[in-house]
Amino acid sequence: MNISIIGYGQIGKELHRQAEQKDWTIDCIVQRHCDDSQAYKSDACFLSIPSNQGTAAKEYIISFARKQVPVITCEKGALADHYEELEPWLGMMGYSATVGGGTGIIPYLQHMMTPKTQIHAVLNGTMNFIFDNVSTGLGAAVRKAQEKGYAEPGSTNAVDIINGEMGDVARKVTILCNVLKLGMVTTGDFTMNTVDDRQMHHLAKGNHRFIVSITHKREAEDVIGGFRHDVGNYVISAGFKEISAKPEYQSLIPNGANNAILLKEGDAVYRLEGPGAGPGPTASTMIKDALRLTQHIYTKKPLGKP
Numbered sequence: 001m002n003i004s005i006i007g008y009g010q011i012g013k014e015l016h017r018q019a020e021q022k023d024w025t026i027d028c029i030v031q032r033h034c035d036d037s038q039a040y041k042s043d044a045c046f047l048s049i050p051s052n053q054g055t056a057a058k059e060y061i062i063s064f065a066r067k068q069v070p071v072i073t074c075e076k077g078a079l080a081d082h083y084e085e086l087e088p089w090l091g092m093m094g095y096s097a098t099v100g101g102g103t104g105i106i107p108y109l110q111h112m113m114t115p116k117t118q119i120h121a122v123l124n125g126t127m128n129f130i131f132d133n134v135s136t137g138l139g140a141a142v143r144k145a146q147e148k149g150y151a152e153p154g155s156t157n158a159v160d161i162i163n164g165e166m167g168d169v170a171r172k173v174t175i176l177c178n179v180l181k182l183g184m185v186t187t188g189d190f191t192m193n194t195v196d197d198r199q200m201h202h203l204a205k206g207n208h209r210f211i212v213s214i215t216h217k218r219e220a221e222d223v224i225g226g227f228r229h230d231v232g233n234y235v236i237s238a239g240f241k242e243i244s245a246k247p248e249y250q251s252l253i254p255n256g257a258n259n260a261i262l263l264k265e266g267d268a269v270y271r272l273e274g275p276g277a278g279p280g281p282t283a284s285t286m287i288k289d290a291l292r293l294t295q296h297i298y299t300k301k302p303l304g305k306p
Contacts, residue, residue, distance in 0.1 A: 102281025
């Protein structure tokens with residue numbers, strides 16, 4: 001397979017490494033702006049630019065899709081804030097890695113979810129890793145997350161890092177609402193309650209995780225930070241919640257940098273856990289999406305869901 005890679009940070013480099021292991025040919029590697037016509041001749045384009053570049057990602061996706069080149073993306077802003085423009089092109093997109101890294105949350109929900117399903121989820125491996133290791137000290141946990149590539153290097157301010165990661169969760173929740181047809185939203189619809197130093201100190205001493213709940217009714221909850229929003233028939237509640245507050249939370253919480261999702265429908269409970277942070281799992285999921293999307297080139301089979 002001949003591929004192009006747009007965005008050459010940690011994920012882009014990992015995509016390059018995994019593609020070479022498969023003996024794929026790299027037609028084009030683009031750091032910032034793609035002006036190489038060779039990229040449009042590839043069998044697939046991998047888009048791994050930062051997730052705050054939704055407008056640029058949207059333009060890349062549409063330009064490649066119009067030329068019948070499948071686009072595999074881990075960038076979240078495009079699907080979060082430009083879904084209506086991208087919806088006609090979903091059949092040319094691989095986007096499993098936008099939510100949950102290597103966990104496969106989107107295809108799992110597309111297969112399992114019904115109108116009666118309630119969801120509880122941990123969608124940010126970086127925050128889960130930090131609070132899973134907070135017993136060593138908040139600063140030490142943040143540094144360890146950076147060393148492992150879960151958090152961006154540079155900032156050592158835990159409050160800034162956590163508030164930034166909460167924005168990442170908002171983009172993921174927006175994507176889920178859009179692609180699962182729960183209701184059309186953008187990240188601008190969510191009013192984010194950031195955390196301050198005092199709240200961070202409290203969280204570091206407790207047993208909290210950042211949990212997203214998508215249910216059918218509002219409940220009184222003790223939540224620190226995050227956001228609430230009603231969409232369609234669903235109530236979204238996201239923030240730091242005490243693990244012991246609900247049995248579902250105790251069953252949900254994953255290890256380390258993993259993501260997890262728990263579905264509840266009546267007495268039935270289903271749970272999925274997988275790697276949610278780091279370039280390795282994200283790149284692997286993108287590779288799987290590429291194989292699915294390009295199968296029509298070799299077998300003439302129709303494109304399926306991610």
